[in-house]
Amino acid sequence: MVEIVDVRETGPYLSWRGILAGAVTGTALLFVLTSLGIAAGLSFLSPWPGHSHGALAASVAAAWALIATIASFLIAGYVAARVRPRLADVPPDEVEFRDGLQGLVAWGVCVLFGAFIAASAGAAALHAGSSAIAKFSSSSSSPLSGIVTALATPPEGKPVTNVQLLSAEEEKTIEAVFMRSFGNDHIAPSDRNLVSSIVASRAGISQADAQARVDTAYNDAIAALDKAKKTTELSGLLTGIGLLIGLGAAWYGGVRGGNSRDTNVPARFRFRVF
Secondary structure (H helix, E strand, O other), rough: OOOOOOOOOOOOOOOOHHHHHHHHHHHHHHHHHHHHHHHHOOOOOOOOOOOOOHHHHHHHHHHHHHHHHHHHHHHHHHHHHHHHHHHHHOOOOHHHHHHHHHHHHHHHHHHHHHHHHHHHHHHHHHHHHHHHHOOOOOOOOOOOHHHHHHHOOOOOOOOOHOOOOOHHHHHHHHHHHHHOOOOOOOHHHHHHHHHHHHHHHHOOOOHHHHHHHHHHHHHHHHHHHHOOOOOOOHHHHHHHHHHHHHHHHHHHHHHHHHHHOOOOOOOOOOOOOO
């Protein structure tokens, strides 16, 4: 026979004070660890040839991000359950489930905190950079910027001073053509002629040479866009996996925090004074 225990009068199912305490602790710890990881990652990069380790820096950054995420959510779950009041007349399995749920909700609040901080930082950066964007509107931060700008390079033997740079409108037009042709095997003849005429007039080369440049630039642009697409997909995938692992860490931390609470594990740091 299964024993049914009434737990309706044993207090609130969740302790929001504990959840907020765990979420604040976990978010702050994640910020600190992320800052340390950025500093460590930058130490592998150098402007001097032969002194930069980009692949190693990316690997260290990914590993550190995973470690920081797990540690932060683990602490968040532990704190959320550790400071929660004890439950009276509740079966041990139910207590463990509630402690784990306490850590899970703390994980959710941490994610919301992180999303809010990221959105606020992005809005602040956008506001701070609006004047710079207006002043330097001719510059482009798209992955095609360097490819498009190189189209106007002078041919061999021609002075650079005799070559006019592409205007902002022309760069946007060429980028729009490449973006519109993304996913196709070739650029449309009308678009090819349009871009070639711009390049020929700016670089001072023949239409045939300009078309050859456009074909090469188009292939490079497709490769750059495909790389940016894969990088975005990989970043989103790794972020999702890290958050799911953090969810498990928060649940486990909540269970361990509840166990420490119920077994009277001392919650203090010991400092020896000499």
